[in-house]
Amino acid sequence: MAHVTELAVHGEEVAQRSYGVFRRPRMSLAMKLALALVGLVSLVLVINGIVSMWLGYNEAKAVALRVQNEKAQSAAERVNGFVSDIESQIGWTTRAEWSRVGLEQQRYDFIRLLRQAPAITEISYLDRIGKEQLKLSRLEPDAIGSQKDFAEEEKFKRAVADKVWFSPVYFRRGSEPYMTIAVAHAGRNPGVTVAEVNLKLVWDVISAIRVGEKGYAFVVDRGGHLIAHPDLSLVLRDVNLSHMPQVAQALTHPSEPASIQQAAKSLEGAEVLTASAPIARLGWIVLVQVPETEALAPVRSSLIQTSALLALGLFLAAVVGSLLARRMVVPIKRLQLGAERLGSGDLSQRITIRTGDEIEDLAKRFNSMATRVQESYETLEAKVEERTTDLNEALRQQTATAEVLKVISRSTFHLQTVFETLVASASKLCDAEMCVILLREGAAYAIAASHGFSPQFQEYARAHPLPVGATSTTARTASAGKPVQVIDVLADDSLDELTREYQRLGGYRTNVGIPLLREGETIGVFVLARPTVRPFTDRQIDLVQTFADQAVIALENVRLFEKVEARTRELGQSLEELRVAQDRLVHTEKLASLGQLTAGIAHEIKNPLNFVNNFASLSKELAAELKELIDRASLSETLHSEVVEIITTLTGNLDKVAQHGKRADSIVKNMLLHSREGTGDHRPISINPLVEESLNLAYHGARAERPNFNVSLEKDLDPTAGEVDIYPQEVTRVLLNLISNGFYASAKRKSQLNDPDFVPVLTMKTRNLGSSVEIRIRDNGIGITDEVREKIFNPFFTTKPAGEGTGLGLSISHDIIVKQHGGRLDVSSVPGSYTEFVIILPRSGPQLAAKGANE
Amino acid sequence: MSVLVLVVDDELDVGDLFRQQFRRELRAGLFVMEFAYSAPEALARITLPSDVNLILLLSDINMPGMTGLELLPKVREIRPDVPVVMITAYGDADTRARALQAGAAGFLTKPIDFKLLREGITERLSSFQNSASD
Numbered sequence: 001m002a003h004v005t006e007l008a009v010h011g012e013e014v015a016q017r018s019y020g021v022f023r024r025p026r027m028s029l030a031m032k033l034a035l036a037l038v039g040l041v042s043l044v045l046v047i048n049g050i051v052s053m054w055l056g057y058n059e060a061k062a063v064a065l066r067v068q069n070e071k072a073q074s075a076a077e078r079v080n081g082f083v084s085d086i087e088s089q090i091g092w093t094t095r096a097e098w099s100r101v102g103l104e105q106q107r108y109d110f111i112r113l114l115r116q117a118p119a120i121t122e123i124s125y126l127d128r129i130g131k132e133q134l135k136l137s138r139l140e141p142d143a144i145g146s147q148k149d150f151a152e153e154e155k156f157k158r159a160v161a162d163k164v165w166f167s168p169v170y171f172r173r174g175s176e177p178y179m180t181i182a183v184a185h186a187g188r189n190p191g192v193t194v195a196e197v198n199l200k201l202v203w204d205v206i207s208a209i210r211v212g213e214k215g216y217a218f219v220v221d222r223g224g225h226l227i228a229h230p231d232l233s234l235v236l237r238d239v240n241l242s243h244m245p246q247v248a249q250a251l252t253h254p255s256e257p258a259s260i261q262q263a264a265k266s267l268e269g270a271e272v273l274t275a276s277a278p279i280a281r282l283g284w285i286v287l288v289q290v291p292e293t294e295a296l297a298p299v300r301s302s303l304i305q306t307s308a309l310l311a312l313g314l315f316l317a318a319v320v321g322s323l324l325a326r327r328m329v330v331p332i333k334r335l336q337l338g339a340e341r342l343g344s345g346d347l348s349q350r351i352t353i354r355t356g357d358e359i360e361d362l363a364k365r366f367n368s369m370a371t372r373v374q375e376s377y378e379t380l381e382a383k384v385e386e387r388t389t390d391l392n393e394a395l396r397q398q399t400a401t402a403e404v405l406k407v408i409s410r411s412t413f414h415l416q417t418v419f420e421t422l423v424a425s426a427s428k429l430c431d432a433e434m435c436v437i438l439l440r441e442g443a444a445y446a447i448a449a450s451h452g453f454s455p456q457f458q459e460y461a462r463a464h465p466l467p468v469g470a471t472s473t474t475a476r477t478a479s480a481g482k483p484v485q486v487i488d489v490l491a492d493d494s495l496d497e498l499t500r501e502y503q504r505l506g507g508y509r510t511n512v513g514i515p516l517l518r519e520g521e522t523i524g525v526f527v528l529a530r531p532t533v534r535p536f537t538d539r540q541i542d543l544v545q546t547f548a549d550q551a552v553i554a555l556e557n558v559r560l561f562e563k564v565e566a567r568t569r570e571l572g573q574s575l576e577e578l579r580v581a582q583d584r585l586v587h588t589e590k591l592a593s594l595g596q597l598t599a600g601i602a603h604e605i606k607n608p609l610n611f612v613n614n615f616a617s618l619s620k621e622l623a624a625e626l627k628e629l630i631d632r633a634s635l636s637e638t639l640h641s642e643v644v645e646i647i648t649t650l651t652g653n654l655d656k657v658a659q660h661g662k663r664a665d666s667i668v669k670n671m672l673l674h675s676r677e678g679t680g681d682h683r684p685i686s687i688n689p690l691v692e693e694s695l696n697l698a699y700h701g702a703r704a705e706r707p708n709f710n711v712s713l714e715k716d717l718d719p720t721a722g723e724v725d726i727y728p729q730e731v732t733r734v735l736l737n738l739i740s741n742g743f744y745a746s747a748k749r750k751s752q753l754n755d756p757d758f759v760p761v762l763t764m765k766t767r768n769l770g771s772s773v774e775i776r777i778r779d780n781g782i783g784i785t786d787e788v789r790e791k792i793f794n795p796f797f798t799t800k801p802a803g804e805g806t807g808l809g810l811s812i813s814h815d816i817i818v819k820q821h822g823g824r825l826d827v828s829s830v831p832g833s834y835t836e837f838v839i840i841l842p843r844s845g846p847q848l849a850a851k852g853a854n855e
Numbered sequence: 856m857s858v859l860v861l862v863v864d865d866e867l868d869v870g871d872l873f874r875q876q877f878r879r880e881l882r883a884g885l886f887v888m889e890f891a892y893s894a895p896e897a898l899a900r901i902t903l904p905s906d907v908n909l910i911l912l913l914s915d916i917n918m919p920g921m922t923g924l925e926l927l928p929k930v931r932e933i934r935p936d937v938p939v940v941m942i943t944a945y946g947d948a949d950t951r952a953r954a955l956q957a958g959a960a961g962f963l964t965k966p967i968d969f970k971l972l973r974e975g976i977t978e979r980l981s982s983f984q985n986s987a988s989d
Contacts, residue, residue: 606944610966611868618875665966681948 029332030325037321038314045313049306057299061273064295068275068288071209075217076277076286078205082119083281086181086197087164089117093125093193094185103134103144110136113195121178122196128189130156150194155182159192166282169199169227171236176200177227203228206286215290220247222283246274250285331359338366347374397543400429404547408554413561418554419449422526426547427451430540432528434508437551439516439524443468445478448524457505464498472499477513478522483541485512488533509533512541514548518556526551584798602668609668613661620654623647682846684723687773691717691764694735701736702743711743714763721766724773725844726821734813734825738777738837739764741809744800745781745835752782772823775839783831792827821845858886858983859907860976863897863914863926864942876969877976886910886980894921901934909937910983911976913963916943916950924953931958938979942967 027035092098093109101109110123114136124135124143130151135143150156158165159182167180177199184190202219206228209217219228224242229235241247271292278285331353338351347370353363404425411417419437427435434452438445444465450458466474471494477484486492487510489503508529516524526548528536536544627647630640695713702709739762746760765776784792784799791797793814817825822845829835862873870890874881881888887907891897894914901909912930916923923941930939938960943950946964954962961975 603944607866607965610944611866611872613966614872614876614969618872622875 028329030322030329033325033328034318034321037324038317041317042310042314045310049303049310053299053303053306056302057296060296060299064273064290065275068211068215068273068290069277071211072217072275072277072286072288075205075209075288076279076284079202079219079279079284079286080281082201082205083166083181083279086117086119086195087183089113089120090123090181090183090193090195093123094183094190097187099127099185099187099191106134107136107142107144110134114138117195119198119201120195121198124194126150126156126192126194128191130192133191155180155194156192158182159184159194160190168221168225175232175236177203177235199228206230209288211288211290212294214294215288217286217288219279219284219286220251221285222251224248224251227284246272246276246287246289247285250276250278250287331355331363335359335363335366338363342366342370342373347377397429400425401543401546404550408550413558415554415558416449419551420451422547422551423449423451426526426528426544430528430536430543432530432536432540434506434511434529434531436527436529437516437524438466438474438527439555440468440478440522441465445474445525453506457502460505461502464501466498466502470499471496472502473511473513474525474527477515477525477527481515481517481520481522483512483514483545485536485541486510487535507531510535512536512544514541514544516548516552516555518552523555524551580798606665606668609661609665613658613665616654616657616661620651620658623651623654682725682727684725685728687721687724687766687775687841688717688719690728690732691715691735691766691775694732695739695762695764697732698736698739698743702740706747709743709747711746711760711762714761716763716765718765718767720768721773722768723843724841725846726841727816727846730816730820731841734816734839735775735777737809737813738839741837742777742779742781742835745783746779747781749780749782749832769840772840772842775841776836777839778834778836780834783829783833783835784827785831789827789829793825817841857884857907858980859905859909860886860888860911860913861891861897861900861909862888863891863894863912863918863923865892865915865918867892869915877973880973880976886976894918894923894926897926898929898933901930901937908983909934911979912937912939913972914939914941916941916945916954924950924957927954927957927959940975 090113092113093106098106098109106125110125113123114120121139122135122137125133127133130149130153132143132146132148132150135146155165155167163184165180165182167182169177169179172178179197179199180194181197182192182194184192206217206219207230211217216230217228218226218230220241221227224240224247226235226239226241242251272289273292273295274287274289276285276287334353335351338349341349349370350367351363353360404421407421408418423435423437427433432452434450436450436453437448439448444467446465447458447461450461453461466472468475468478471492473484473486473489489495489509489511495503506529508531510533511527511529514526514528515522516526526544528540528544530536627644630643630647633640635643692715695715699711699713702711742762743760746762750758750760761780763776763778765774765778767774767776788799793810797811814825817823817839822842824838824840826838827835828838862869873888873890877888880886889900891900897912897914901912912934914923914926914930923943927939927941930937939958940961940963941954941959942963942965944965951962963972
């Protein structure tokens with residue numbers, strides 16, 4: 001079971017390796033559960049927090065803006081009220097009849113006005129043409145009837161046109177904001193009352209506005225110019241704020257009595273919430289701004305609160321989650337441990353879980369499974385043991401078989417070694433005391449190899465092979481062609497004498513025979529035997545079958561090997577023969593070209609030779625004529641005798657010239673004949689001179705070739721041989737060939753014998769046979785065997801060393817005599833004594849042969 | 856009017872040989888012998904008008920340029936009345952057959968058998984004289 005665990009661990013490693021790319025951290029079940037719980041709780045809390053914070057933020061913003069708006073509104077109202085108040089105060093002096101009252105009265109009214117309206121610093125009356133009639137100031141002495149002309153100034157023109165005119169704000173003494181208010185009088189051709197109003201009061205109103213800690217208000221006019229601001233320096237610098245988004249928005253929508261601004265940046269650069277309210281009469285706008293941080297302070301505190309709640313929720317969820325998970329995971333863990341122990345082979349282990357849920361069921365299943373595994377494991381062990389025994393047995397047999405095969409392959413061609421190995425191994429492996437291989441030899445089976453038999457048995461069996469028809473197990477197996485087992489040989493009554501004797505000497509009781517089959521035929525029997533009655537199992541018989549097959553293979557190998565060897569030898573021989581034949585062909589080719597050369601030379605010599613001969617005989621005639629003339633001439637005796645003597649010597653010399661010329665001519669003729677040139681037609685010719693000529697030619701040829709050659713020539717020529725119609729040069733060729741063969745054979749015998757008394761003899765005979773002529777050529781040479789004689793006329797067959805003979809001579813001779821002349825060429829020989837060739841030529845052979853060929 | 860035997864052979868010594876062999880006949884004025892050393896020369900000789908009667912033409916076969924066998928039909932054409940005898944060192948059947956087929960009156964192999972030739976000439980001479988006297 002250990003290997004199972006290993007496998008599992010290994011599998012896990014593989015799994016981890018294969019997931020390596022995604023590298024997922026391993027996490028316990030408890031961890032996962034706790035994480036899920038915490039995740040869920042925190043998700044809910046976070047969503048809740050975000051929603052409530054969003055709502056709180058919006059609300060806080062709205063509240064802040066509302067407060068600011070209110071402040072702005074009230075500031076706007078107060079400024080408005082202030083201006084309206086001043087305007088109505090001025091109204092005192094603007095009645096229609098006011099211009100007609102007396103100057104003192106007017107002055108009085110102005111003083112009263114100044115008294116009642118402390119904000120007015122200076123007041124003046126412009127008459128209907130814009131000339132200043134009266135001017136009262138808190139700072140300067142009164143001016144009455146100054147007649148200063150203001151007709152072209154705005155304060156006059158605009159007031160006349162619009163009834164009321166408010167000037168832009170301006171500053172006196174560097175810091176006090178002022179505004180001119182001009183009011184036209186009622187009635188026709190009105191004058192105008194102009195009041196210079198100190199706006200410090202407006203300032204005070206604006207500066208007094210405080211929102212939260214840092215929030216404040218400021219006022220801009222229609223053009224975005226700062227009119228009032230807690231920081232006076234900004235106002236004095238006449239800052240234009242129209243570029244600020246909140247100011248721009250308020251300017252574009254001045255009609256909205258109290259618009260709520262979105263967050264924007266303040267002059268200081270902080271995020272601010274701004275509310276605005278317009279002062280309708282003056283076209284001014286009051287803006288109240290509060291830093292956003294301040295406005296949203298409540299929101300932040302609520303955020304902190306929510307976060308705290310979230311943290312608390314997470315903590316609680318984590319605690320509760322891990323508690324729950326632990327509770328669930330502990331039994332699973334126990335289950336896992338139990339399974340691991342089961343896996344590691346501890347089958348007695350049982351898992352105890354009392355949770356009352358599915359996990360407990362699972363544990364129970366595990367336990368029952370473990371019980372079953374334990375049971376099957378126990379039976380498996382028994383089976384494994386049994387199988388191991390079988391396998392060991394098989395292994396032992398395989399090893400032995402392999403050993404046998406090794407021996408066989410090592411000694412492929414030593415059948416005895418192979419057989420002995422086979423019988424020894426078979427008897428060992430099959431638990432048989434005796435084993436034998438019998439091979440069929442003729443009609444009986446003889447022992448080829450045996451093991452465990454006594455020498456007496458072996459000796460007897462060798463002397464008495466088992467005949468095919470015997471009743472022995474061997475013979476039965478052979479005839480059945482399949483394994484035959486005899487449980488008890490003694491129990492068989494049908495045994496013949498020989499078999500009984502075998503049994504007696506061998507002492508076996510149970511035996512089994514396996515046939516050695518080659519292509520369905522029994523070539524032997526493999527027999528196993530035991531001295532006690534104990535049958536062989538099927539398995540043992542199967543095993544012997546293998547051994548029997550090996551024996552057949554070994555036999556077959558040897559047979560094939562021998563076949564191959566024989567074939568190789570044959571091929572080698574053919575190759576050698578071919579090589580020799582090739583050499584001969586080359587030689588023949590050389591001879592042929594030599595023949596052509598010879599013919600050419602012979603022709604060239606022949607013509608001059610003719611002249612030599614002709615002139616020699618002519619000169620002889622002339623010498624004879626000269627002698628006649630000398631005889632008739634009257635010369636002195638001595639002179640005559642001297643001349644005659646010279647002529648006689650000259651004639652003798654000319655005879656010699658003619659004689660040697662004829663000799664040379666004869667040689668040339670023979671050369672031409674031999675080269676198969678010259679006259680190639682058949683004609684009747686005397687056979688004896690032809691034979692003699694051939695003999696001479698051959699003899700001189702041989703002498704020329706080997707100077708120390710000698711042979712005794714004997715001739716027995718029939719004078720009645722007469723003429724035969726033949727191709728003379730062809731027959732000469734045959735004769736030359738046969739004669740030189742005879743010279744060769746006799747010379748060879750002489751050199752073999754190394755006997756100085758031995759005389760080589762060549763005999764030529766001719767005989768008249770009536771319609772044909774017989775020529776015999778006999779030598780006392782080495783002779784030829786019957787075997788050689790069979791092949792002697794085959795082309796390229798020769799007994800001479802390569803290069804010496806063409807192997808064509810006798811073949812061509814045979815063709816010439818038999819085919820060309822219709823004759824016969826026979827040979828008879830006694831090796832070491834003689835060889836005789838017999839030629840029989842019909843007298844009119846060529847005609848017959850030509851006729852035969854035509855027909 | 857003398858009779859003429861023309862011998863055609865490229866060997867110069869043939870002239871001497873023939874003249875010496877037939878010295879008696881020539882001395883007796885039985886016939887005249889002339890020699891041509893090539894086939895064209897022979898043709899020129901027989902084409903020319905002559906005061907001699909050509910009774911026989913002996914020609915070698917093996918000659919450089921035009922051979923005797925080539926000469927034979929031309930002579931037969933110009934002088935069908937003159938017998939032509941071929942002389943050659945190649946006495947093979949084929950050459951002999953070709954020569955006879957082309958109209959040769961005889962065929963002699965070298966070395967020339969002068970006895971035979973003398974007989975032939977005598978015979979030809981007598982038959983000519985017979986026909987002339989008739």
